[in-house]
Amino acid sequence: MNLATVSGVSGEEAVVVGEQGVVRVADVVADAPTTVLALLESGRADEVLAAAESTPVDSYAPLDSVRFTAPYRRPHKIWGIGLNYVDHAGDLSESVPEEPASFIKADHTVIGDGDPITIPRQSERTTAEAELGLVIGRECRDVAEADALSYVFGVCTILDQTAEDILQRNPRFLTRSKNFPGFFSFGPQLVPMSSLGDFADDLGDVEVATIHNGRVHRRNTVAHMRYSPAHLVAFHSQVMPLYPGDIISTGTPGAVVIESDDVVECDIPGIGRLRNPVA
Structure with a gap:
């Protein structure tokens, strides 16, 4: 259920x-x-x-x-994680940082399954990134990594968008490049940790795929993340409290450039498939 x-x-x-x-x-x-x-x-x-x-x-x-x-429109916080898959960092000719590279997205970016991703007029190179989302189920602050997943209600599919050309001009433009309307799609369902069976132990066997116009652009398993889901929850709970409904988008196996009339999807077997057209 x-x-x-x-x-x-x-x-x-x-x-x-x-x-x-x-x-x-x-x-x-x-x-x-x-x-x-x-x-x-x-x-x-x-x-x-x-x-x-x-x-x-x-x-x-x-x-x-x-x-x-979208399961809901007004989460307290959306944490995004960059460069968490070693292979994706290699795509960008960057090294994986020694600590999670995170940023916050505002709730005006939220859309749901089937809603259009609109490319902003300020960007000539926008990308979409399929990711596994962690949905916090109870308030946590300063939790240990060993206990962190017990604070997660469930997981979901996510498409995280970036105005990559804006970001490439200056890394300090990260917040702007990530926060245009429609730049965070999630759902269509929240899958409780309690129903994931063996997946729930560390989520390492979960496979995430970015699909572009019906073709798999890149796929990888959570086990190949530099920072595990449990580590991400614990780490960010030591920065600030995490509240029920907060979302951590754990990073992508690969970003794909999108253009008008494309269709991009996040596919995570056993969890769901999220699909958005591009306008």
Whole structure:
């Protein structure tokens, strides 16, 4: 059972997604929050997922009858990680730094599955990067690496965009190059750590692929990251508190240049596939 948000005539609302289809959170637990972010912040996400297991099948709608959107629009923080795969750093003729190379994206960048990525007029070379996302499930501060993944509610697929030509002019332009509208797509579903089985131990066997116009541009496994997901959570919790719904985008196996009318995807077997057209 996963969490997601669908868009309908009454707006966006949280749903539980299972093999039998989708069911509104409000139809699973009547007094539960009706947004995914509020579920995480209230600590009631696991309760809702457990209750959905016993919800009658006829309460579920078919998957193809709904439109998934971003799981939520207003996370407290989005941490992005650069140069975390050694192979990707080699693409850019850069060395992997001795500490995580991180940056923050604002929530106006958030879009969901199927929404267009708009290339900004200020950029002539924009890239898209498929990444594994970590979604924080409970507040953590100064946590040890050994305990870090216990603070992660779940994982998701992400497409992180960069105005690369702006960044190449000066590395101090990183924030600007990463923060145009539509530069952070995530979802369509949040997959709880509790449902990942052997993957959940360290996420090392998870494979991430950047797909460009139907072809795999680059793929790699999390085990080839310089800094593991657990290390990233622990490291950033020592910088500032991480709150429920905060997202850590863990780095890409490879960025691809995108142009108008392209389609770019993040594919992570066992977790999901995220697809966005380019405008």
